[in-house]
Every structure is written in C-alpha cells, then in structure tokens.
Amino acid sequence: MRKGQIRKAISGFYYVYVDGQTFQTRGRGNFRVKNMSPLVGDYVDFESDNKTEGILIDIYPRKNELIRPTVANIDYGIIVMSAVEPDFSSYLVDRFLVYLEDKRIKPIIYVTKMDLLDEKTTAEMKAFKIYYESIGYKMILSDYPASETSLNTLIQVIGKGAAVFMGQSGAGKSTLLNQLMPELELETGEISTALGRGRHTTRHVELHPIGDALIADTPGFSTIDLVDIEEADLPSLFPDFVALRDECRFSGCMHINEPNCRIKAAVETGEIAKYRYDHYLQFYEEINTRKPMYVKKKK
C-alpha cells in the first residue's frame, strides 16, 4: 500500500502523484458503498503492482473541500481583484476573505490592472495594502504583464501549499494563470472576444506544481455564498476584530448593540477601518435573513 495525492481526475480515472511518479488509478467498488467520491487534492492510499497503474483503497480526511472548482485540501485562496475594470471593491475582497477564513484557507490578495491607475488611485490602492497587511493578509499590487518579481512573490507566499485562484469575471485570473503556466493557454477576455467563441466551461481541474507550490489550473467562484457561515462565527473571521475582542466588556460580544464594545470604539478612532465594520454588518444581516431557508449543518 502507498500513500499519494490525486492531482487530476478524468472520466473515472484518478491520477495519483507520489515521489515524482504518477499512477493512473480507479476507485474500488466499495467507494460508492462508503459514499466517498475521490476529489482532486485528496490524499489517498492505493495499491499497485506496477509502475503506472493502481487501485484506490482509502481517502484521508479532508482539511476542506471547494465546489467550484471541485478540489480538496486547499491551503491558499488567491483573491484576484482588479484595480479598475471592474473597479476594486473592498466589499468583494472582504466577502472572499470571510469565506476563506471560514474554510480555514489562507487568503492572498492579488491586485491586477494597477497599470491603468493614475497617481491618486494608486495611492488609494497602497492605503488598502497597508491596512490589509496590518491585519495579516499578504497583498500584492501587480505590474502588467506580471513581472518575475510579482509572480515569484506570489509563489513564495504559497510555499509548499496548494492554491486556488478566485475573483470576479474580468479580474485577470486566466491572464495570471497563463503567465504562471504558459502551457495552459486559458482563454482570456480579449482572446475570446476576438475569436468570437464562447468560453470553456467544463474544464477538468488539475493541480500543477510550480516551484514548491501546487496551483489549481481552473479559477474558481466569481461570486460566493456566505450561507454556510454560522452567525456566531462571523466575528472570529475578521482578524482585526479578533485582535481586540478580549477588550470588549462581554465575552462573545457581537460588536453590534453591546455596550463598552472595543471594536465599535476602534471604528470610531479609525484603528479598525470603517469599511470593514460596515461589511461586517452587511454580512451579519445577510446571514441572519437567509438562515431560516436552510437546515443548519451539523459540524
């Protein structure tokens, strides 16, 4: 028996990587019985009596699981956000951050289209970077086309982790992935318009090694749902709130109506960015009003 990682899945075959070798494997019948379906990213046990093929025996518990793209055990979520076209939105950034924090995926913010900014808007982006980095998030303001420096910084932050790119349509995800993996030839906005054909929508996700990092070649979610997030967990998904929450009068303070709330005081003084707090209130409202429509998940 050997242990490896599924890095690609195509029509019932799972390609398991171990020590520089890839085995084409199939699931055993008992997978269905046990209600397990293997995902790209899964660590698995498999049996093999040769150097190229094998049979999956078991799947190790997952750290996390994403739906779009369908992949497991992701360490980093690269939030690709354009500075303009579409305009930079701290609301969307915070939405992705909260979503990733809840899934225990470390976010990295990667800003594209900086080349289209003037001095004033460049300064605004730098202010966002200072704030986000002060609360522990790496934020890369990329040049265009992305230089070795920008790309290397990104790969270095990912380290030995596995990463998925995400962000709204037109943010530059495919452009960035193509720069990291030129062999991919993902269609970008420009090319698909020029050729007048539609986009690929049914790509198979694959984890590609780049340096020490593993990168999912299919970008994910242009929009995200916060529906899995428990209301009581929301304050813990804002690291800037977490840093000060012990100074709130009440433990378990939701930082909304409670008296002597350190977070509200910090928003007043500017210690916590007002937009972060406003987004917090919006997410809180959204989670609250949607909850009754869904059966609560047992964790």
Ligand SMILES: Nc1nc2c(ncn2[C@@H]2O[C@H](COP(=O)(O)OP(=O)(O)OP(=O)(O)O)[C@@H](O)[C@H]2O)c(=O)[nH]1
């Ligand atoms: N000027 C400039 N243009 C960029 C930059 N990054 C991407 N673009 C352009 O922005 C457009 C959209 O980029 P894509 O890479 O297709 O964006 P995407 O996020 O993959 O978009 P979807 O496939 O719709 O999700 C393309 O025309 C790119 O050439 C950048 O940093 N600067």
Ligand SMILES: [Zn+2]
């Ligand atoms: Zn509070």
